[in-house]
Amino acid sequence: MPAGTESFYDVIRRQGISRRNFMRFCSLTAASLGLGPAFVPRIASAMETKPRIPVIWMHGLECTCCSESFIRSAHPLVKDVVLSMISLDYDDTIMAAAGHQAEEILEQVRTTHKGGYILAVEGNPPLKDGGIHCLPGGRPFVDKLTEMAADSMAVVAWGSCASWGCVQAARPNPTQATPVDKVVTGKPVIKVPGCPPIAEVMTGVLTYVLTFDRLPALDRQGRPKMFYSQRIHDKCYRRPHFDAGQFVEQWDDDGARKGFCLYKMGCKGPTTYNACSTVRWNDGVSFPIQSGHGCIGCSEDAFWDNGPFYARLSDINAFPVEGNADTIGGTVAAVAGGAVAAHAAVSIVKRAAEKKDHDTE
Amino acid sequence: MPIHTASTVHADDASADDTPVVRTSIYVYEAPLRAWHWINALALAVLAVTGYFIGSPPPSVPGEASDSFLFGYIRFIHFTTGYVLAIGWLVRIYWAFVGNHHAHQLFVFPFWRRDYWNGVIWEASWYAFMRRDPKKYVGHNPLAHFMMFWLFMFGMFFMIITGFAMYGEAAGIDSWQYALFGWVFDIFPNSQTVHTWHHLGMWGFVIYSILHVYAVVHDDILSRQSMISTMISGERMFKDNRDD
Numbered sequence: 001m002p003a004g005t006e007s008f009y010d011v012i013r014r015q016g017i018s019r020r021n022f023m024r025f026c027s028l029t030a031a032s033l034g035l036g037p038a039f040v041p042r043i044a045s046a047m048e049t050k051p052r053i054p055v056i057w058m059h060g061l062e063c064t065c066c067s068e069s070f071i072r073s074a075h076p077l078v079k080d081v082v083l084s085m086i087s088l089d090y091d092d093t094i095m096a097a098a099g100h101q102a103e104e105i106l107e108q109v110r111t112t113h114k115g116g117y118i119l120a121v122e123g124n125p126p127l128k129d130g131g132i133h134c135l136p137g138g139r140p141f142v143d144k145l146t147e148m149a150a151d152s153m154a155v156v157a158w159g160s161c162a163s164w165g166c167v168q169a170a171r172p173n174p175t176q177a178t179p180v181d182k183v184v185t186g187k188p189v190i191k192v193p194g195c196p197p198i199a200e201v202m203t204g205v206l207t208y209v210l211t212f213d214r215l216p217a218l219d220r221q222g223r224p225k226m227f228y229s230q231r232i233h234d235k236c237y238r239r240p241h242f243d244a245g246q247f248v249e250q251w252d253d254d255g256a257r258k259g260f261c262l263y264k265m266g267c268k269g270p271t272t273y274n275a276c277s278t279v280r281w282n283d284g285v286s287f288p289i290q291s292g293h294g295c296i297g298c299s300e301d302a303f304w305d306n307g308p309f310y311a312r313l314s315d316i317n318a319f320p321v322e323g324n325a326d327t328i329g330g331t332v333a334a335v336a337g338g339a340v341a342a343h344a345a346v347s348i349v350k351r352a353a354e355k356k357d358h359d360t361e
Numbered sequence: 362m363p364i365h366t367a368s369t370v371h372a373d374d375a376s377a378d379d380t381p382v383v384r385t386s387i388y389v390y391e392a393p394l395r396a397w398h399w400i401n402a403l404a405l406a407v408l409a410v411t412g413y414f415i416g417s418p419p420p421s422v423p424g425e426a427s428d429s430f431l432f433g434y435i436r437f438i439h440f441t442t443g444y445v446l447a448i449g450w451l452v453r454i455y456w457a458f459v460g461n462h463h464a465h466q467l468f469v470f471p472f473w474r475r476d477y478w479n480g481v482i483w484e485a486s487w488y489a490f491m492r493r494d495p496k497k498y499v500g501h502n503p504l505a506h507f508m509m510f511w512l513f514m515f516g517m518f519f520m521i522i523t524g525f526a527m528y529g530e531a532a533g534i535d536s537w538q539y540a541l542f543g544w545v546f547d548i549f550p551n552s553q554t555v556h557t558w559h560h561l562g563m564w565g566f567v568i569y570s571i572l573h574v575y576a577v578v579h580d581d582i583l584s585r586q587s588m589i590s591t592m593i594s595g596e597r598m599f600k601d602n603r604d605d
Contacts, residue, residue, distance in 0.1 A: 164550070219534060220543060221550055229534050231552075245422040245431030255421050264418060271552035301550035306557075313416055314557050325557055326416065329564020336568045340575040343488070347583060350490060 009048040011084045022047070052084075053210055054109055054117040056148060057091035060141040061134050061168050061177050062123025066159040067093055069196035073203040074283035081203050085210055089117070092136065103137050106144070110151050118209065119152040121145065123161045125183055126168070126175035133175040142183060149184040154215055156190045156205065157181065163193035163223075164301040171305055171317060181222060188215055191222040193274075195298035200279050201227045221301075223273065232269035232295050235277040238262070256292065266310040267294030274299040385602060387499055389463050390595040397453050398592055404446040405566055408520075411439035412563050440528060447521045463500045470510045477503055496605055497585050499597055505576065512569050516562060523559045527552065 012022055026043040030036070059067075071078050071094075082088050088095075090105045097105065109117055123141075126133040131140030149155050157180040160166040169177040181189040192205055205224055208216045216224040233239065241247070241261040248255040248265050263270070269277070272295050276287040288295055294310070297303040306314045313324035321328065390398075414435050422429045457465040471477040480496065480503030487495040488504070495502065501509055522542055529539030530552060549555045581588040587598040 220547060225534070231530065234531070240426040243433035244426040244429040245418060245433075245435075246426055246429070247418055247421045249421055260421065264421075268553060271556060273552075297551070297553060300553065302554065303551065306551060306553045312418075313560065314553055316557060316561070325560035325564065329561055329567065333564055333567045333571065336571045340571055344575065344579070346490060347579060351583070 006087065007048055007051055008084075009044075011052070012047070015084070052087040053153075054089045054113050055086045055120055055206070056089060056106065056109055056117055056152070057093075057120045057122065058141075058145065058148065059092060059136065060121065060123030060125050060145065060161070061175070062159065062161045062166075064093060064122070065196040066122045066161075066202070067091075069194075069199045070158075070202050071199075072282060073199035075200055076203055076207060078199070078203065081206060086118075086206060106148060110148060114151045115153055117152055118154055118156060118206075119148050119187075120156040120158055121162045121180050122158040124165060124169070124177050124179055126177045127183075128174070128176035145180070146183060149187050152187055154188045154190065154209070155180060155184050156192060157222075158192055158202065159197055160193045160195045160298060160300075160303070163191035166195060167304045169304070189222055190215060190218065190224060193223065193228075193299040193301075195303075197299070198227075198275055198279050198281060201275055219273075221273075227275045227279075228273045228299070230273065230275075232272045232274055232277045232289070236269055236289060237277065238289060259292075262289060262292075262294040264312055265294050266308060266312055268297030268300070268303065268306075268309075269295040272297040272300050272303075383602060384598055384600065386596045386598045388595055389461075389499055389597045390592060391456075391460055391464070392595065393452070393456055394460060394464060395592055395595055397449050397456070401446065401449050401453075404442050404449065405570070407442045408439060408446060409563050409567060411435050411442065412560070415439060416560050443521075443524050443528070446517075447525070450517055450521060466500045466506065467509055467514055470506075477506075480504075481507060495580075495584050497599055502580075502584075508569070508572065512565065513573075516565050516569065520559065520562045520566070523555050523562070527555055527559065 009022065013019070017025075023040070023044060026047065027037075027040050030039045030043055033039075057067075073081065076085070089109050090102070092102060095102060095105075123134075125131055125140070125142035125145050127142060131142040134141040136144065157163045161168065161177075162180045165173070165177050165179050168175065169179075181191065190205060192202060194201070201224075204227065205216060208224075208226070216226060219225050219229060221228075233242075236242075238259060238261050241259070242263055246255060246258075246260040248260045248262050250256070251265070261267070267289065269289060276295070277289065280287045280290070296309045297306065300306075305317060308315065311324070313326060315322060315324055316328060319328060323331075418432055418435075422431050454468070457468050483492070484495055484502050484504035486492050500506075523545055525538050526542040526545035529536050529542055532538050534543070545555060546552065549558070577588040577592075580586075581590075585600050585603075587596070587600075591597045
């Protein structure tokens with residue numbers, strides 16, 4: 001879509017800002033960056049010529065909670081992101097075009113912006129049976145995904161579906177739902193996990209790429225360090241209660257009313273990397289722990305198989321029996337203790353019998 | 362009955378009921394190794410108790426949060442003891458190189474030696490009451506060697522590595538703990554899984570301790586060599602001089 005190469009200048013003019021004001025903005029920007037007057041025309045030139053980055057937003061196996069979250073972004077407002085910062089050329093959930101018209105856009109962007117567009121993926125491809133368990137536009141999603149990823153600049157994996165697999169990948173994962181980075185190879189994949197991710201984290205990642213023209217620094221899991229380098233627990237406002245040993249024991253107890261730590265109620269804050277306790281949700285109004293419910297760890301790999309949500313110790317699925325570390329370990333320890341006691345008893349009896357034989361000889 | 366002192370005790374004093382034997386004694390466990398054993402045993406006990414409480418905290422403390430630091434202290438003791446255990450383990454590994462030839466038995470498994478496996482079967486059948494006498498060993502007996510290598514040695518590495526990886530999470534991703542042990546999260550991307558397996562490892566050591574303590578008491582009484590005193594004095598004493 002050639003119209004997608006609209007520059008920032010075009011957008012600024014479209015929003016009713018005069019050329020004079022635009023030049024004043026460039027002068028001020030140069031001054032504030034400590035640059036000389038010679039840079040003013042260069043900044044103006046960059047703003048006039050630099051195209052907005054085209055973004056293709058695809059949906060695989062998912063619930064659209066990422067989109068729901070995204071449209072609630074407050075800083076920056078999502079209208080500014082969609083209408084001014086990026087050129088959202090394709091998003092089958094919210095775009096006006098439909099059917100063949102919509103599908104044509106994918107092919108157009110892929111050829112006209114080869115290697116220059118960002119592929120944002122919400123949801124993941126199921127690989128079982130040739131990918132027939134997800135057929136947007138009549139083709140297996142896995143085929144469309146790998147095709148579009150091959151010519152992209154970078155891939156953004158929105159949410160826990162694209163990053164880790166999420167609930168559709170829960171044991172026994174009947175459709176073989178597979179995270180995006182296991183399918184897309186040869187392109188950088190930015191994981192933005194969460195179910196959904198925080199709106200400001202989503203727009204923040206895009207803003208970073210647009211502003212600095214490079215991908216944010218990623219941690220060893222492929223998540224942007226700026227939002228995922230600390231656990232919920234590290235910045236939780238209830239942390240002092242954790243250190244003091246003050247826990248909610250039951251949902252309706254005194255500790256719950258006083259806002260004690262939800263650790264015993266299964267809060268996964270200590271093992272969850274996300275920005276909820278700092279950025280919070282809905283323009284910073286609240287986040288799960290603040291509303292009195294523990295974190296379920298929705299931005300972590302396999303959180304769906306690390307239940308129960310309301311117990312500190314997770315169930316272990318690796319063994320044929322059910323139970324957490326204490327029930328399994330305690331049972332085996334009891335068996336070992338019983339075996340030792342039985343062995344000791346037999347040893348004593350046998351020794352006594354031998355002695356008796358020895359004495360009677 | 363006269364009181365016997367060392368200078369007045371002679372082999373002649375043995376009555377007809379006693380069976381006088383000349384007992385061979387071999388110096389097996391050197392002082393640093395014995396010190397490590399007991400420090401390690403104590404550290405494991407403290408780690409298991411505090412670790413259990415970290416998984417299942419004690420009842421909630423009333424009052425203001427600023428007045429108590431109970432859970433903070435429990436975790437502090439756990440982490441500090443973890444350092445004691447880890448540093449002790451490094452010293453123990455160093456001693457495997459510079460100590461006597463028994464010092465590296467813990468780290469070496471004679472997988473390809475037929476006589477070793479025959480020894481395992483011999484000891485196992487003795488424990489199963491199918492034989493009257495075990496064989497004599499200066500170091501670990503083959504069955505003990507099996508447990509030490511596969512359960513204790515790998516258990517120690519597993520607990521230290523996963524422990525420091527989780528410590529690195531709190532210390533931050535720019536900490537040396539995370540730099541050295543952060544690769545654990547490439548294997549288990551979700552830290553909760555690491556917590557679960559570390560907790561299961563604690564039970565592994567509880568089970569190991571039950572078997573270990575029972576085996577040394579059992580062998581001290583019933584085998585042909587000393588066990589408990591050996592880890593105190595370092596001397597392995599044999600109760601008979603038969604060649605097997």
